[in-house]
Structure formats: C-alpha cells, structure tokens
Amino acid sequence: MTTTAPDRQQVGLDDEARLGLYATMVLARRFEEAILAEYHADKGPGFDIGKGLVPGEMHLAAGQEPVAAGVCAHLRSDDAITATHRPHHFAIAHGVDLGRMAAEIFGRETGLGHGRGGHMHLFDPETHFSCSGIVTEGYPAALGQAFAFVRHGTDRIAVAVTGDGGANQGAFHESLNLAACWKLPVVFVIEDNDWAISVPRSASTAVSSNATRARAYDMPGVRVEDNDVEAVYLAASEAVARARAGDGPSLIEVHTLRLWGHFEGDAQGYRPELAEVVGHDPIPSYETKLRSDGILDDSRRDKIYQQAGERIEQAIAFAKSSPLPDPSTARSYIFA
Amino acid sequence: MVVTESTVEAGLGGTHRLTTARAMVEAIEIEMRRDASVFYLGEDVGAYGGIFGSTTGLLDEFGPERVIDTPISETAFIGLAIGAAVEGMRPIAELMFADFMGVCLDQIYNHMAKIHYESGGHVKVPMVLTTAVGGGYSDGAQHSQCLWGTFAHLPGMKVVVPSTPADAKGLMASAIQDDNPVIYMFHKGVMGLAWMAKNSRAIDLVPEGLYTVPIGKAKVIRQGSDVSVVTIGLSVHHVLDVAENLAGNVDVEVIDLRSLVPLDREAILASVSKTGRLVVVDEDYLSFGLSGEVSATVTDVDPTMLKMPVKRVANPDTPVPYSRPLEYAILPRQDRIEAAIREVASA
Incomplete structure (x- = not known):
C-alpha cells in the first residue's frame, strides 16, 4: 500500500465523519458497559459463570472500538462482516439492531438467533453480519460472501476480522492465499491487542507486524499504530476502495488495546502493564483531539452520550422484557 | 437391477446405462443447467475431472468459472462455499477423501452445520459437500475410511451415501436442491472406475432427465x-x-x-x-x-x-x-x- 497519506477531505474525513467515528465508539463502549453491568449483576456469591440474566462467556471489546469504527465507516449495509468471539463493536459499527443483539445476549426468543446463538454467534442477514467463536474461522466465510458478491455482479465487499493470535492459525494463511489468488473483494482486519488470551504477542508471533505477512500473499498490508481511529479510517478507505474496484484483497493490522480481560472473570494476573492500560483508552484521547480541533464541545458530547444512552436503555429493556425461548422448541432450526 | 415404478421416484421418460460416477455427474450437469447459482469447487475437479470421476466433463460444459480448481486449502474453500451459500448460491464443494476432514472439520461441523441453528433459522446454508470414502484397494489408514458415523454424529447436516447409479443421480439432485448442508459420501468401490475393481452393479440403468430420490428414505x-x-x-x-x-x-x-x-x-x-x-x-x-x-x-x-x-x-x-x-x-x-x-x- 502506498505510504503517502490520502487526502483527508478526499476520503470523506470531514467534521461530520469525525464526529460519526466518535459517536460510533461511544455507542459501542456504552453498550458494552451496560452489558458488563448486567453480566456481573447476578453472578454471585463469588463468580458463577453460568448464573444470571447474561450467562456464559463474555468477551468485551472495550478499547478496540477504533478498529470497528474506522473500518465500518466505509461500509454499506449490504457489505458483509465476519467478526470474532469479541464481536459487539463491529456489530454496532455495522448497524446491527441493538435490541435484537441485546436480546440474543440475554438468550431471549426475540434475539437475532432466537436465543440459539449467544454473544459469540450473532447472525444478522439484514446487515450481512456474522461472527464465530472459533479463532479466524470466520475468515473463510468472508471469502465466499465476497465470491458471491462478485458473481452477482455487484461491488459489495466482505470484511473478515481476527486478532493477532488468530494470525497464527492455518485458516488465516489459507484465506489470504485464496483471496489473493482469486482476487476477491475482501478486507482482512487484524486487531492486535498484544494478547492471545494470556500469551503475549512476543511469545507467539514471529513477525513484528502482520502486515508483512500480507506481502507473502502479494497483497497490500498496513499496520496502524497507536489505536488511532482516524488512521484506521484512512487505511480502510484505501483497502475498501481497492476491494470495491475489483482490485483484490488487502490486510490491515491495527495495534489496538484490550482494556478489560479476555473474558469477564479474567483476573489478568499475567498482564504487567495493566495499571497503565486505562491511560491509553482511545475514546477520551479522541475526544480531546476533537475538542482541540473545535469539532466537539460539551453540548455535542452530551448529545452523543444521551442518544447512545437512550438507544442502549431501550435495547436492554427490550431484551429483558422479551420472553425466554420455550424449552420445547430447543430442537427447532436444526434443519431448514 | 430392473428399474421399476418404485425405483423411478421422480423421473420422466426413459433410462440409460451409466456408471455410478457418470450418474452423479449427470445430476450435477442438470442442476447446473437449471440453476446458475450452482457451482463446483475442490481439488482437481477441473481438467482432471475429479480423482474418482465425480466431475468428469463438467469443465467442458460449464467452464472454469463454475467448475473451479482450488488450492489445497480445505478450510478456505469449504468456508468459501459456506459464505457463498449464505449469500444465496448453491455450492458443491469436494473434500477429496473423507479422511481429510481433519484439516477442515471446524468449517464443517462448527460452521456449515450450525449456522442455521445459531441464527435461529434466519440464515440458510444450501450446499453440498461431496467426499470419497471407503477402502478395499490397499490405500492405507488415511485414505480408506468411511467416517460417515462421525459426520452423522454431529447435528445439522444431512449425510447421504448412494450405492447404485440411479441413487447416485437422484440423491445428488436432491442434495443440490436441499436448503440444508448435505454431505454426499460416495464410496470409491461403487463408482464404476476403470482403474478399480467394480462390483457388478456399478453400471446400471438410470432414469434420464431430471430425477430426484428423497433424502431420508431407505x-x-x-x-x-x-x-x-x-x-x-x-x-x-x-x-x-x-x-x-x-x-x-x-x-x-x-x-x-x-x-x-x-x-x-x-x-x-x-x-x-x-x-x-x-x-x-x-x-x-x-x-x-x-x-x-x-x-x-x-x-x-x-x-x-x-x-x-x-x-x-x-x-x-x-x-x-x-x-x-x-x-x-x-x-x-x-x-x-x-x-x-x-x-x-x-x-
């Protein structure tokens, strides 16, 4: 990929777009804060993972919002995303209905999967969003969605997301090779949060940047440092345009930040830098930048938070007021 | 075998004698002519025509856009088939030997088979996964297994195993038309290959034209x-x-x-x-x-x-x-x- 920075206005990064990036990140964060509270509200005494209104594993993406906001700003709702076990920020940035997603997380009949999927298995045909609980195994399906989009004569694209740990999976390399070989309209995204659960990147990955792995498959690869949403936006602008133009796949690795544990209940004793993490939260830093650029002020900020809060409140209320699935229907939907 | 009323389950017209492999291909040809969303992908399915004759002749009629040789990347291309199926196509992906499922099982049982359920019925995965099974010709422990019990154990996919030319055709047509993932396991010993011992019924009468056999009927x-x-x-x-x-x-x-x-x-x-x-x-x-x-x-x-x-x-x-x-x-x-x-x- 070229090293010259694209013109910010030319790729649409105007004031409104910048506020949009901020609003998307705020919405994702506020949603996950709400889920976090609901998740832990009734796990006691102690911590029982199977208890409460939101049982099971919970992987939250706080800190990684710049990746989803920066990439999804370029997508249309008819573009596809295959996300990871940590999917909420991408789902939100791509416009998945908050209420139906919340209802799925609460295991309700009104959820995206009528309570069959859960938070790692969200499927929304309306926005062509899906995710998988298996590391990098969402990559291959994105190839197929991209393949179908080409065959249908459209300029739609597919985005496939994994983590830095996932870049060591066979599915990653098979997918990059096949997408490059067939010139499929895919944007591969790696969220490098430094940790494969508890294993540091330095202990698991032979290359300092996964962008160099893109070169092995003859496709453009960039690494975005600093968890900067606008840098992600600019990198994605180029990759999405390339895919849409039929010029083939690209890879974007973003050095991002996992603010919280791998999953809720993870004490993160393995993480020496934990105390400093909160100081790198990308949302306050972007807020500061927008304020200093004169784009954001208290009233705009309050409005963004208020709108996010209202939507999330409605979504959680919808989820909580929805019925649980009827146990007698557990075997529905095995076959079409 | 004499083709009687009861064996011609949805066919019209006459019959002709085909090997099992040829009968399987005939069903694919007919479905590919009828439905532009059907395509076949896998290793050596193009010019070679399938190691066990599962695609012989398809490339000539349908070209490389619809009969597609893949890299040896079963996870990638089976996953690709899943994604294409989710977006409304009807892929047929070939896993050359069922024994090779070990390199791509996640796509098969965690994705292909579960997406419909996990999505609460909102997403369909209408695809066929063809694969060769069985031994009897000294191919050893990694190329001779049947493994249909393993696939059948895992919920969410249909598993069909034809034994005759007519069923190979009728079950393939049904598999392609099915809105569910179907694993179509063809035993190498029933295909009627020129280079492997044939059973006496590997060439038999097959209904001409569109012909389906319902899946799930013994x-x-x-x-x-x-x-x-x-x-x-x-x-x-x-x-x-x-x-x-x-x-x-x-x-x-x-x-x-x-x-x-x-x-x-x-x-x-x-x-x-x-x-x-x-x-x-x-x-x-x-x-x-x-x-x-x-x-x-x-x-x-x-x-x-x-x-x-x-x-x-x-x-x-x-x-x-x-x-x-x-x-x-x-x-x-x-x-x-x-x-x-x-x-x-x-x-």
Missing part, C-alpha cells in the same frame, strides 16, 4: 422373510452377493439405508418386525457408530421384536491396514457377512 433392495440386513454404501453389494448365494437356504431382506441423516428408522423397524432377525453391515468403525444406532433403533422401540441378538459386521475399531490380507481381515467382506447371517438365522 430402500428395500431385496425382499426377504428370514433375516433383515441393514447396510449402506459398497456393503450393499457385498450383502446382495451373499443374499443371492444363500437364496434357498436363508431368505435375506436387504435394506439400503441411503442416508444416515435422516435415518429411516421406520424402514428398519418395518423389516425387523417382519423377520425378527437383524444383521447390520457397516464398513465404518464398529463402536459408537451406525451399527449401534440401527440396533438401538430396534431395542428402543421393542426389544422383543428380536428372536436373536443383533449381529454387527463392521470395522473392528482398527485403522485400515495397508497389506491386502490384513485389510480384507477387517473389512466387512462377503465371508464375514455370510457367517453373521447364518448365525442369526440358525435359531
């Missing part, structure tokens, strides 16, 4: 009153050989299940309620598999239906050996089948 391939033999795949032919040999002494009824999922339990029960004696012949591993499932189908309903304990003739939980006498010792071949039938019929 077929009474030979009527009998003394012993029910329930089987699938190449074993169907070994059992028929034995049944013909024993005619006059033991009247053997032969049930070709044709699919494991759905399993036609009614057909099993109907036959055993008549004969009271059951032999299950399965080239797959003995334990935790099809033979146990068929036996339980009877005992779950009415164990007193059985006049004798069930006999199971299967691979005795042994990696398939290379050397011919060793391989023949573990395969459910005619000698073992005949001994089991005689034993069950003896009292």
